[in-house]
Amino acid sequence: MSVESQSDIILLGKISGVFGVKGWVKIFSHTSPIQQIVSYSPLYLQYKEGWQAVKVLKGQKQGKAVVAQLEGVDDRDQAFALIGTPIGIKHDQLATLQSGNYYWSDLHGLTVINQQEIELGQVDWVFSTGSNDVLVVKGEKEHMVPWIEEDVIFSVDLEKKQIIVDWDADF
Numbered sequence: 705m706s707v708e709s710q711s712d713i714i715l716l717g718k719i720s721g722v723f724g725v726k727g728w729v730k731i732f733s734h735t736s737p738i739q740q741i742v743s744y745s746p747l748y749l750q751y752k753e754g755w756q757a758v759k760v761l762k763g764q765k766q767g768k769a770v771v772a773q774l775e776g777v778d779d780r781d782q783a784f785a786l787i788g789t790p791i792g793i794k795h796d797q798l799a800t801l802q803s804g805n806y807y808w809s810d811l812h813g814l815t816v817i818n819q820q821e822i823e824l825g826q827v828d829w830v831f832s833t834g835s836n837d838v839l840v841v842k843g844e845k846e847h848m849v850p851w852i853e854e855d856v857i858f859s860v861d862l863e864k865k866q867i868i869v870d871w872d873a874d875f
Contacts, residue, residue, distance in 0.1 A: 712755075712795070713794065714792055714794070714795055714798070716733065716734050716735055716791050716793055717734050717735070717741055717770075718732050718790050718791055719731060719749075719783075719786045719788065719789045719791065720769070720787065722780055722783040723771040723783075724780070726773070727773065727777040727779050727780065727782055727783045728771050728777075729772055729774060729786055730766075730769050730770070730771055731770040731772055731791065733770050738765065738770050739763070739770050741770055741772075742760050742762075742763025742770060744793045745760040746758055746759050746793075747774070747791050748792045748794070749789050749790070749791060750789060750791075750792070751789070758775055758776065758777075760772055760773075760774060761774065806862075808829075808830040808837075810862060811839065811860070812828070812829065812830070813826055814862075814866055815865060815867070816839065816847070816849065816866070816867045816869055817867070817868055817869070818868075818870065818871050819858070819869070819870055823843065824843050824847050824849075824869070824871065825842045825843020825844070825845075825846075825847065826842060827840070827841055828840045828841065828842040833850075836850050836852055837851040847871065849871050856869055856870055856871060
């Protein structure tokens, strides 16, 4: 197993419990659909000494959760010891998106500027409301900017690390 640096890893979920007695783990997944997380192999688990690769042997959706059998985790005690462990992948494991589409992880840290050239802050995180995604922008104040292309989001420039928006700095 290799130890990877934090900057190489995109957080996708965490181990949330055990499943059965043969070492399977329950996974809380941030992917959509949730079972997408087990299609990545290796997954990277965050231990005290850093991120380490682990191969997914089997995995599936089980009710509202995802369960997986990880290489080297052969019994319930080993699985139990992993509860709370963050799970990630390397950025290069993600599929290439068509132009104009972005992974949430690509937006994190980008500077958000409105059309009056006022810097609102940096994207701290993104969440989904069901109807659209929302950028949480932290600067002098916190802004919740809906991801509505052409009406609110005008441009995203990953090279310049900025997003241009139609958003009032006082809102």
